[in-house]
Amino acid sequence: MFYFNPYAIPPFLASLLIISLGIFVWQKNLRSGINFSWFLVCFSMFIWLLGDASLFSTKNEILASFLTRVIYIGISAIPINIYFFVKNITKSAFKNIWILWLAYLLVMPIIFKTNLIVGQPNVFFWGFYPKAGFYHWLYLIMWASLFVVSTLNIYNQISKYKIINDGKKRLQYSFWALAVGGILGSLDFIQKYGIELYPFGYFCVPAIVCLITYAIVKHNLMDINIAVRKGFVYSILIAAITAIYLLLIMVIEYLFREIIGYRSIIVSLISAFIIAIIFNPLRSKIQNFIDRVFMGKLPQEIVLENTLLKQEVERSERLKTASTLALGLCHEIKNPLTTIRTFAEFLPEKYKDEDFVKKFAKLIPSEVERINSIIKQLLDFSKPAPPSFRNTNIHQLINEVLIFLNSEFLKKHIKVEGADENLSLSIKIDPPQIKQALLNIILNAMEAMPKGGVLHISTQVGRSNYLDIRISDSGCGIPKEDLKQIFDPFFTNKDSGTGLGLAITHQIIKNHNGSIEVESTLDKGTTFTIKLPLERLEG
Structure with a gap:
């Protein structure tokens, strides 16, 4: 059903690279519309490229006809998902996205049941390839129009920026990547009209995907011009080496077939291994050359610096x-x-x-x-003492602190809410240190309520396997400009006190591999949130 075809290697490797980048971006922020929509773009390209690789590797005409139509599931979804992605990065309203998906669903039966858009596959020197049907030109116009609209949408958004900042750089990055990638990628349609030219979009599209992936994840760490120039030149050089690499494999395999009289996969693998060894030094030299030209230094020099x-x-x-x-x-x-x-x-x-x-x-x-x-x-x-971890009932420890301060609560007319002594939740902590951290926060809360008020303490197990301890007061609050300094040693606005309490608390929580956050509103109160890892959970 399938056989080893060297021409299938570029689309196969490109499909793996692109879906890997898509998953990488999405898992960086599962709740981000930008990251999710980019994953959908990558998934569409993955279907297209893996379909091409499979199509090149079969000699069965019926299977080739079916794979040709499967490929168009991905190709048809690419401009729609790019439109969705552009709407996310430009923060535009999704007014007509449902119409596009409706049109997509209507086109799929035409592609699978008729030859109007996609006909029986062409046979080229690299294998089967999709053939344009009678109305494919109309499909192509709609496909290109949506791509152009998306690109122009980014361009219009860029023009609204008066200054160059990270947001504008990301849009510029995406604009040039989509514009160049759209032009180069669309050239792979010409083979569908009978022109026997090996599709080189497999080499260009992964480079474009890498650039936009970089813009999403690290767009604020490198100047756009350097990134674009390095990405394009490096990708083109690597593509050239890959092309030579594949060509040599095919030549060696052809010579073996002519001399010995049969086609051997083992010989092909041995040849590939030998050529990879030969060309690896050249690849390293090209990478070093590119790094010196565009970055000014070798990677190891940059790491040392x-x-x-x-x-x-x-x-x-x-x-x-x-x-x-x-x-x-x-x-x-x-x-x-x-x-x-x-x-x-x-x-x-x-x-x-x-x-x-x-x-x-x-x-x-x-x-x-x-x-x-x-x-x-x-x-x-x-010089804080290292924590001595042991399983401790955190609710019992919180109640011990509250009982210790009970007389002070009564004296200052402070009402305590939220604490439940009947709960049982054990985690690995250093009890004396955590007790000191809680005391420091609660004492600060009491000082913020000189005329009385409400102290609310609650716990919650978060999704990221952390226990959240929230301590809120209804006191005077902390000025916004002071929030960044409250954990600094000796920082205090009070007449008495050393300003070391919260600094020590921060150090204790850090030594427990946790974190502490603070939110405050003047005249309304302050909330401290302690996050401690749940290494062991009981009860």
Whole structure:
């Protein structure tokens, strides 16, 4: 039914590459309309290319006729899915998409049941190939028109941008890829009208798909002109090598067939292996040449530079943190030291003054304890103890914290909601550290409600196998400009406090491979969300 045909290799490899890129883009963001619509485009191309590869590899006319029509399932869907994709990236309304799919469903029976659009396949030197029916020209006009409308839609959207930003770059990227790809890909229709020219769209289309995939996933990391030039030139050179590679396979196979008198798949595979070894150094040299011309450096040089740059950034961050800690420490211990210094200066003169001695006898120990507390918190932040993980009932731990603070809640007229001591959910954590993190957040919430209010605590198991702990208050809220700094050491807007509580909390959650987020609205309240991984779930 099927046989090994070297001419089927390009469409087969292209189909695998394109569907892989489509799946890769979609799984990057399953909820994104852009990513999903691009997956549909890739899936349509996959049907077309895999159908061509299968068609080239059969000698059965009945099967070839059926495969020819299967191919048009993918070909017909390509412009519709591209239109859908363009509507997503331009954020336009989907007004007529249902009409296009209705037309698609109406055309399919005509393709499968008649020869009006697709006739019996042509026979070329590379194998069977679809043949245009009497009304194929009308089908082709509709196909091309939808492609042109989609491309012009992107162009019109680009013209609305007054400045060059990531959004405009992505649209420019998509416009040129679709324009060039549409022209080169549509040239594969000419063989359907009896022109015996091997379709080279199999080499061009994957390059276009790679470019748009890059625009979707990493469009803000590289200048568009560099990406486009590198992508096109590199793809063309690789296509040329691939063509030579396949040609040599066919020549060697032909010589063996003529000399020995039979056609051997084993010989073909051995030949392919030998040629791959021979041409691999050339491929590496071409890649290095392209990287030097368009990137200025070899890949390994770029990796080394990136590594050195990362190390430099890390050093700068460490120095910045050390500077912040030093300044914060100086600020926090300045007042206690001033008190101690005042006592030391006046002690020789007033050591017989009972009121003076009595006053400072109470003040000095409290100020020393304050300095000791600051240093202890600083050590906890700078050199945190590694977590000692064990299975812990998280709801029981939350209730222990609330019971510990119960008298403070009553004193400050704070109502606690949401906590349920009857729930049982065990996860692997360090109980004392998580208890400290919860205490720090709840104490901050209490300080934000000096006249009383509501503290709401809830837990929820998320879809990504994480436990979410939400702590909300109805306090004064946090200014928007301060939200980015609240986890920085020594950052505080309060008259008392060191500003280390939330920094330590952030460090604890990070050491648990979790994360902490904050949302706040002035005069309405603040919500902290702690996300902890569910390594083990019970109850």
